Amino acid sequence: METYFFRSIPAKYRKGYRKHYMLQNLKAVYIAAIIFFGLNIILRLFYYLLSEGLTHAQNFPEFNITNWIFIAITPFFILVSNYQIAAFKKTNKLGLGISATIILFCIYLITAGLASSIIATHDPRNSMILYLVAIFSVAIVFLFEYEDTLMLTIITEIIFTAALFYCNIDSTEILYNQVISAFLLSGFFFMSRYAYSFRAMHYVQLVEIKEKNTEIEKASAFKNDVLGMVAHDLRNPIGAIESIAMIMELDELDDETADSVYMIKASCVKAMSIINDLLEVARNDADNDLATQRLELNELLTNIIEMWKFRENVKNDIVLISSQPQIFASVNVEKFQRVIDNLISNAIKFSNEVDNVEVNLKQNKDDIQIEIKDYGLGIPKEMLPHIFDRFSKAGRRGVRGEQSTGLGLSIVQQIVEKHHGKIEVQSEERKGSTFRIRLPQSA
Template structure:
């Protein structure tokens, strides 16, 4: 007959991932595999004595999050994977995915919590680089589209003006001007189609939700937007909260929403106008406001701005075209994040688009002391 306990121990000790078994009633670890020594640089026999020092390395922003989930895990509730960071001596972070399993009361012990810790530092690093690349690519496309579209619109308008104001021009000159006008118009359409295609492609990929600091993930794309629009002579500014604000996001999709809202604001703001982004923390939500002092939205259009193929669509001040899908897709993405998007506007004075998403678990109101204490595993 197979000795399943021995088989489990052999399999666990052969694993490269840290695995431990926690006796909930006794409040102590009763087993940890050999990977503990290689990954966390501890000693198997001293794991309980080493726990306080190990838990002191949990990133401060993750302690309430871990405490809240641990309190549920030891009751057998919400046994989903969570990602937490351990700080290193060199101030870098080591990311772990904690995957728990609750085992009800056994004959020899009370209920047990079995947990595997996967080191996902490399995956987190690659994901952060991918998100950064995508956000910079999307910002570059949006900024260039404004610059290039504006130039082509001007060429189109000049060609049209010359064709109308030079009645004595020969047929060949008229044809050349008509060709220049058509080419410019098609170029603007091609640029906007490219942007819309990129945005639509981002929407069709599966959601990949991570617990992230909203200010941290928006800082780089907002700064890229500021630098890009500054080169074009536009007025763009942003403010971020001083402290971390954690939310559950698909970083690429949510960043694209903010970029799209900024682009939309730029379309309807005169060259001398201003566009601003403010990220703030509320009691149980995070808010992103994109405001401008542009031409505003007529009152009759306001109820329709988030509709698919909305009747409220209109060309931008510099001739930017729209297919009426941008704000509808923004609304869809925000709602996927259990959030809401709204707009207030006064014609001739400007508009404010507001996006709100819930704060991540363990980051809302102050956690009760007993949950904070749960991070000590006692």
């Protein structure tokens, strides 16, 4: 840990750190003043309840007077600090008045501890506990710049020296007391600077993390913009190539040329699929807030399944199993349809034509659960941890040779998390896979 015993933190962080700790200091003044005032009120009540016994106690008149002084002065700090906290929150500006309040309260607290120690024995050396508690409480609770700490140390020493002359003790006792005070004030200085250094390090780390996060967000936004532009600009030439291939198909072609044209079209379809996935990823990264509406999920899933049944190349039987006739959730229809389409497409891709695909809908106590279950190839155990990674190495060809972009399941997870849900997978090779979506209950 970098220490700042005889200097301040770097200028880059100084202004922000000072504003941060000054507000904390002001709050500490308010709380400490309330506690100190409460303790003195309790002592005053003891004076009233046990007046007979206490009036005969040693140095009672001095304790009585100082107690009244503390009760009279402390509310001033409570009121002023409370006012300054409210003003600071409104204007977010530091003034000399705030610094003065904090310094004066610390001097007041140390003086109160010293006065109590002196009144107890008229020789501080014999009873330093209250003085010790006061200076080390200030050192730990309050943060000061190097100059302020040094000034507070010197002022405390001046007050201590003046108090020694009040005690009317000989020069030897004065020397002993000064040595003890010098030792305690050295401890106060270094403890105060250590507390300053420790919290400064914590503050600097938080600022640096915040700056790094901002840089990452900007880099991510730039990446998404570039990705979106590149993907969008690729659509036109690929679309043109596909159109030319379709025009060529209108003519009579020999077998070799027809095969080449077919491969061109298939490649264009594959490229467009990748581009669409890239654009979807970029859009999802850019959209922090997802517009949702409260929908009945049985109806939504039924419509999606019906659209799949009308596809000529789909031979699998897709079945919806629901635990209740009506289950509501807040979803974005377009995005959520993309999720279900991707999961059903995956289930069909890795299943034989005779295998069913089940869509299970269930309302639990804490969430809504949607399962897409197939009885196909399953996912190898070593691939499961990477199944939702972007451009995942877990991408494989389907049972009929279908290719994968490695983006589909990453997009699914992205959209589900935008709905404040989560997705998980269970799979066993040659027995099938189950993708389970959990969504929060709709209000």
